[in-house]
Amino acid sequence: MQTYYHMVVDVAVLLGAEPDRARDEMRKLIDFETELAGVRGLLLIYYFFLKMHLHFNSADHDSANDEEKLL
DSSP: OHHHHHHHHHHHHHTTOOHHHHHHHHHHHHHHHHHHHHHHHHHHHHHHHHHHHHHHHHHHHHHHHHHHHHO
8 A cells, every 4th residue: 555655646746736735635645545445345245245135035935836736
């Protein structure tokens, strides 16, 4: 993470930003990206649990229909 931070700060400075401001803004950017990645991860976990839940409920429903057909 440190390497990425130094790289984005260097790029910002090369593009004309003041070094102190570049360090401050890039730290904020990395904090935001980290937070966003956490939220995205939680959403993916929720999505997969929901998908599994729907799949298993669908499978239970299908097997109940199969049993009714046999009777």
